[in-house]
Amino acid sequence: MSARVRSLLVALGALAVLAVAALGLVLGAGPLDLGTRPPDLAPGPPAGPAATPDPPSSATPAPTEEPGPLADLHVVLDPGHNGGNAAAPAQINAPVGDGRGGSKACNTVGSSTASGYPEHAFTLDVALRAREILRADGATVTLTREDDSGIGPCVDERGQSAGRAGADVLVSIHADGAADPEVRGYFAIVSEPPLNDAQAEPSRALAADLLAALGAAGFAPSSSYPGALSERADLGTLNWAERPAVLLELAEMRNPGEAELIESEEGRRRYAEAVAAGIRQWAAGR
Ligand SMILES: [Zn+2]
Numbered sequence: 001m002s003a004r005v006r007s008l009l010v011a012l013g014a015l016a017v018l019a020v021a022a023l024g025l026v027l028g029a030g031p032l033d034l035g036t037r038p039p040d041l042a043p044g045p046p047a048g049p050a051a052t053p054d055p056p057s058s059a060t061p062a063p064t065e066e067p068g069p070l071a072d073l074h075v076v077l078d079p080g081h082n083g084g085n086a087a088a089p090a091q092i093n094a095p096v097g098d099g100r101g102g103s104k105a106c107n108t109v110g111s112s113t114a115s116g117y118p119e120h121a122f123t124l125d126v127a128l129r130a131r132e133i134l135r136a137d138g139a140t141v142t143l144t145r146e147d148d149s150g151i152g153p154c155v156d157e158r159g160q161s162a163g164r165a166g167a168d169v170l171v172s173i174h175a176d177g178a179a180d181p182e183v184r185g186y187f188a189i190v191s192e193p194p195l196n197d198a199q200a201e202p203s204r205a206l207a208a209d210l211l212a213a214l215g216a217a218g219f220a221p222s223s224s225y226p227g228a229l230s231e232r233a234d235l236g237t238l239n240w241a242e243r244p245a246v247l248l249e250l251a252e253m254r255n256p257g258e259a260e261l262i263e264s265e266e267g268r269r270r271y272a273e274a275v276a277a278g279i280r281q282w283a284a285g286r
Pocket of ligand 1: 080
C-alpha cells in the first residue's frame, strides 16, 4: 500500500467517525460535549425543609401572578377642578393656551349641588373609586390630581396628561352646573372639529362606550343634548389631547334627584362602576 493510499484511508476513517457522531445527533443521542455544558452536574438541593412536599390543599393558595384582563391598558383619569381653586383666583384665572391658538383660564372652580357639595370633591371621589376598580382588573391608572386640596392643574396640562404619561386614553370626570333644576342627565363632550386623529373617531367611540355604560347602569341621559353628546371647540382639556379623550358630565348638580346621587356614597360608587365599565368596553373594542 502506498503512502498516498494509506493517508487516504486514514482520512476516510476520520470521516466515518464524524458521520457516526452526526448520526448520533440526529437520533437524539444528545449534543456532543464541546465543553460548554451548563453546570447541570452540580450537587442536588440539600435535603431539608426546602425539599418538604407542599402541604395539603387546606392552606390558602398563594396570590395568583396572572395579569388581569386590562393589564395592557393605561388610563388617565382627570378629576375636574380642585379644592384649592376657589382660594387662588390669580392662579386659576391666569391664561393658558386653549389648544386652538387662543387662550383661556388655567382652570375653574366648578359647580356644586344646592346644598353646597362641590363638583371637585365629587369628581375626585368618583375617579379614586374608578381607579380601584380598573386596577383590580390589572390596568395602570394615572390621576391628574391625587387630592382635593391643591390648585389646578391647568387645562392644557390635563389635556396633555395622557400623551405625556404614554397612556392609551383620557377620561375627564365632571358634573354639570346648569342653573335650571329641571335639567338632568349625563352627557359626553368631544373635541369638534378634532385637532388630530385621536380626537376624531377614537374619541367618539370612547364617548359611545361611556354613554352606553352610564345608561346600562340606570342613569338618565341628558335632557339638553340629543344622544347625550356635546361637541365643543373651546375645552382645553380636549383640545390638547393626543390620545382618545372624552369629558364626561356625569350628572346635573342642580337637579335635586341627581344631587342626591352625587352626595351619596352609593351613588358615587355606581358612577365609578359605570365609568370603569365604559372604559373596559372601549378597551375590549380597540
Ligand atoms: Zn366641571
